[in-house]
Amino acid sequence: MNQLRLGIIATGNIARRLATAMQNSTTCKLVAASSRSKEKAHSFAAEFKIDAVMGYEALLERDDIEAVYVATPHPQHHEWCLKAIAAGKHVLCEKPLAMNPVEAEEMMAEAKTKGVLVLEAFMYRFHPQTRKLVGLLAAKTIGEVCWIHTDFGFAADYDPAGRLFSNTLGGGGILDVGCYTISMARLIAGAATDQLFLDPIAIHAMGRLNENEGTDWLAGAMLKFPSDVFATVRCATRFALGQGVWIEGTLGTIEVNEPWFAGCRGASICVKTKNMEITYKTEIATDLYSFMLDEFAECVRDSHRESTMMSSADSIGNMRAMEEWYRQIGVSY
DSSP states (O other), rough: OOEEEEEEOOOOOHHHHHHHHTTTTTSSSEEEEEESSHHHHHHHHHHHHHHHEEEEHHHTTTOOEEEOOOOOOOOHHHHHHHHHHTTTOEEESSSSSSSSSSHHHHHHHHHHHHOOOOOOGGGOOOOOOHHHHHHHHTTTTTTEEEEEEEEEEEEEEOOOSTTOOOOTTTOOOOIIIHHHHHHHHHHHHHHHTTTTOOOEEEEEEEEETTTTTTTTEEEEEEEEGGEEEEEEEEESEEEEEEEEEEESSSEEEEESSSSSSSSSSTOOOEESSSSSSEEEOOOOOOOOOOOHHHHHHHHHHTTTTTTSSHHHHHHHHHHHHHHHHHHHHHOOO
């Protein structure tokens, strides 16, 4: 299979992380990276031995690029995904897909009209560890799922102008890492009921805000899904909550110690029931992001405009849940 030729829009840390993964990819080839800063474009291009492009528009005009990775701050995802779609490029968009569900719906509708793929870059969703977890749930290893708990929080140094805190840059824990916790809860609730995902029918949220910027430092929510499956989700950018997933069922429990950086050193899934305790070691040397790149490239090559591992309906549903979460605690963008 020929490698899918990609360009990167914006050259921040997450762009560098994906570019690193692409260096060893057999399915994707990084061709160029664009920045609004000539210095940043050339520095990034030199590091990865690719073309430097001044300006995002110029990247979209190149005929040798089939797809783009949108790595801008959150509020710019909508604009540059739409422009990439209009240019006929397939899009891998950094999470969260948008700032609200209206933006997400417009992006996906335009992609469908144009016949291109838009895939939200939740890297953990494509990893074998996550597929193993879904398989355990589908097999009713712990019986019927009753309760789900997901955490993703860290304590960053406060920078009011930084992307983690600035309202104009889409700061706050919910959009940055809460998107993972609610995505996983929806995935597990779906797997427990033989569906690809499930949307909550009720959300009750609370949080602590940064008074200057009005973005969330610490947030939690309780979700109710159909069939009386419940979940608690937590996130933080100023408090070291750590990370993990815990699932309680009628026959036992499942714990995932490294859900987001799946496959990293020491990663495992621990299953406990009355009759057994087994730990599945999920550590793997293969780059976490490579599985997402493979799925993106294969969907494009096979003319699939949806991925079963991260569909447009799934992305829109996650955005709806996040908007309700941040709205309830008083965050406004």
